[in-house]
Amino acid sequence: GENVEQHPSTLSVQEGDSAVIKCTYSDSASNYFPWYKQELGKRPQLIIDIRSNVGEKKDQRIAVTLNKTAKHFSLHITETQPEDSAVYFCAASILGGETSGSRLTFGEGTQLTVNP
Amino acid sequence: IAGITQAPTSQILAAGRRMTLRCTQDMRHNAMYWYRQDLGLGLRLIHYSNTAGTTGKGEVPDGYSVSRANTDDFPLTLASAVPSQTSVYFCASSLHPTQANYNSPLHFGNGTRLTVT
Numbered sequence: 001g002e003n004v005e006q007h008p009s010t011l012s013v014q015e016g017d018s019a020v021i022k023c024t025y026s027d028s029a030s031n032y033f034p035w036y037k038q039e040l041g042k043r044p045q046l047i048i049d050i051r052s053n054v055g056e057k058k059d060q061r062i063a064v065t066l067n068k069t070a071k072h073f074s075l076h077i078t079e080t081q082p083e084d085s086a087v088y089f090c091a092a093s094i095l096g097g098e099t100s101g102s103r104l105t106f107g108e109g110t111q112l113t114v115n116p
Numbered sequence: 117i118a119g120i121t122q123a124p125t126s127q128i129l130a131a132g133r134r135m136t137l138r139c140t141q142d143m144r145h146n147a148m149y150w151y152r153q154d155l156g157l158g159l160r161l162i163h164y165s166n167t168a169g170t171t172g173k174g175e176v177p178d179g180y181s182v183s184r185a186n187t188d189d190f191p192l193t194l195a196s197a198v199p200s201q202t203s204v205y206f207c208a209s210s211l212h213p214t215q216a217n218y219n220s221p222l223h224f225g226n227g228t229r230l231t232v233t
Contacts, residue, residue, distance in 0.1 A: 034221055043206065043224040044159070089158060103174070104222060108158040
């Protein structure tokens with residue numbers, strides 16, 4: 001099955017700096033790569049996703065890049081703010097059919113701390 | 117407000133006891149999932165259901181069972197709880213690929229914090 005590895009496990013940056021979180025996946029058939037943000041004690045929430053037919057996607061201060069050849073994808077947060085502090089999870093899945101469906105495999109998570 | 121409701125919010129359970137975690141969604145999503153979240157291990161899939169009447173095993177299914185009698189409800193049962201099942205449990209739902217013809221994001225419930233003593 002799919003295996004997703006995420007690095008680093010913890011990341012501390014100064015407010016205003018950029019943060020980058022990287023993930024690798026094992027199954028070359030994976031074609032959907034979402035990122036979730038989880039604040040302390042809350043549910044994970046989708047912040048951005050990318051499909052395999054796109055190399056990069058941006059939404060304000062957040063961007064995701066995908067390298068299918070190398071099987072890795074990254075989350076970039078620019079001009080970080082204290083409210084960006086949270087755990088971030090990457091995930092990968094394969095668009096399946098009637099029986100297999102579409103199931104996400106998550107990375108282990110990155111604790112991002114933005115220091116004021 | 118459309119979304120996923122999980123109950124209970126938290127529970128302390130004696131080892132050996134039976135427990136059912138409830139999950140209900142009102143978004144008419146065909147696909148539903150149960151994940152457990154443990155520190156340093158991320159979110160691991162326990163069981164899933166692509167549509168009412170069908171279920172499948174995820175990455176860590178042992179000790180858990182599920183049922184999907186209708187579209188809205190997806191309960192998770194621990195037949196005989198053990199301390200290693202202490203975790204935060206998240207229910208999630210999404211459009212099934214046959215509903216949307218593309219990978220659909222997961223919508224998570226607020227989670228159930230379970231402690232098995």
